[in-house]
Amino acid sequence: QLLYEKLGKTSRTVDTDLEAKIESLRETQRKYNGILRLSSALASQLGAAQHTQRALGDAFADLAQKSPELQNQFLYNADTQRSLTRNGEVLLAALHFFNNSLNTLTNKTIEDTLLTIRQYEAARVEYDAYRSELEACGGNPGEAVLARIERHRRHYERLRDDSAVKLQLLHENRVKVMNKQLLLFHNAVSAYFSGNNVALEAAVRHFSVPGAP
Amino acid sequence: QLLYEKLGKTSRTVDTDLEAKIESLRETQRKYNGILRLSSALASQLGAAQHTQRALGDAFADLAQKSPELQNQFLYNADTQRSLTRNGEVLLAALHFFNNSLNTLTNKTIEDTLLTIRQYEAARVEYDAYRSELEACGGNPGEAVLARIERHRRHYERLRDDSAVKLQLLHENRVKVMNKQLLLFHNAVSAYFSGNNVALEAAVRHFSVPGAP
Incomplete structure (x- = not known):
């Protein structure tokens, strides 16, 4: 059926509005995964820098003891x-929380809706295949044939409605989660890079970041 | 001669004050190389983080355009x-300047003095070897033997004095260089991590950091 559709040799049932939303969700998943890759890289790079800063702090302290001329x-x-190392740990807790939440949203919550959507798409292809077969035969289909098509139509419509509902719920959930996480990300990053450790600690407390020192 | 000295079978000429200064210089070179390793690692880790932050800035801007709900x-x-990426470039210019200066001090300037010191140490061993030989023979050394010992003594003393002078000049130079570089390092790092880009740019200008944006 998919092959015939690609060759333009058969008709397909289209729900334009729903298909636009599905395409947009797949695009969102791709882009959020892009953000996740970058923010995970950032967390590990800043983690490495903090490790070095801790060692550098110790090396400077050691030289202060042994160099009266430059104490x-x-x-x-x-x-x-x-002090940067201490604040850095709070920032890293915030970044890990952001990364975990974004990962759950992108690769669990969105993926779950896409699973329903893939079932919907399969049901659509199956329904259209029976429909095309019927059209190709022409004439008088038997009752059994009509009943089978009707069963596939209902299956297709149920999954289409499920998909639409899930897309709507997902939209609300996604906006809520991202609204919170983007605010946390911004507040933690700008507090850390402006040396404002009071604001940094307030941010991780406000967003209930787990494992924050 | 060195073997006999280790076995305690011969005497050695010792300049306690000078040898303590030499030991201290070697220790300083080791420790400065430790700082250099860490500060180079820090520069490359922060460089990588900035690269990621630039990409993350672009990815956020792209999503802002495509997500009216979270614009x-x-x-x-x-x-x-x-804005962190822009300030980060100024910080990196300061860190590279610090690393280059510390590398020149540790592996060129200090190394140059240590070269003279190694010549002094070799001259000391040679002089002591001739001296021991003379003691072992006992009796009446010929004039030629005495003249040879005298020549080695003068060679040893000249290199000892050279070493002492170089150590003193190096000390002054090292304190001057480190005083400047440690102040630059501190001012640049604390300005960057307190989001004070005016102070950051003032620091790199004040210390004439080359290649600063």
Whole structure:
């Protein structure tokens, strides 16, 4: 049936509005996965930098002890690196929370709706195949044939309605989750990079980030 | 001669003060190389994070265009990532300047003094070897033997004095360089991580960081 459709040799049942929403959801899933890849890379790169900053803080502190001629210069660098390390742990907790939530949304919640959509698409192909067969035969179909087509039509319509409902619920859920996560991401990142550790800790508390120090 | 010294079978000429300074310089070179390894790692890790932040800024901006329902949330995240990327370039220029200066100090300037010191150490061993030989023979050394020992003594003393002078000049130079570089490192890092791009740009200008944007 799919082959005949591609060759333009048969008609297909189309729900334009629903198909546009499905295409848009697949695009959203692709783009959110792109964000997830980047934000995961960022978390691991900043994690590595913080590991280095901790070691650098210790090395500066060691040299402060052993270099009376540059004691203060080493000391204030040790202090800066160490305070950045502490704030960095709070930022990383926020980034991991963002990444986990985005992963759940993209690869579980959205994927679950796409599963229903794939069933809907299969049912549509099956229904259209029986319909085309009927049209090709022409004439007087038997009652059994008509009943079979009717059964496939109902199956197709039920899955179409399921898909539409799930898409609507998913839309609301997605906007809610992303609204929260994008705000957390922004607040945590800008608090960290403006040295505002009070705001940083307030952000992770406000969004109930698990594992925040 | 070195073997006999280790076995305690011969005497060695010792300049306690100079040898303590030499040991301390070797320790300083080791520790500065440790700092250099860490600060180079930090520069490359923050460079990678900035690369990711630039891509993340673009991805957020793209989603802002395509998601009217979350346009603002994506937009302010795009803005934050992009402004961090710009400041990050200034920070990286400062870190590279610090790393280059520390590398020159540790592996060229200090190394140059250590070269003279190694010549001094070799001259000391040679002088002591001739001295031991003379003691072992006992009796009446010929004039030629005495003249040879005298020549080695003068060679040793000249290199010892050279080493002492170079150590003193190096000390002053090292304190001057590190004083400047540690201040730059501190000012650039704390300006960047407090989101103070005016102070960050002032720091790289003040220290004439080359290649700063």
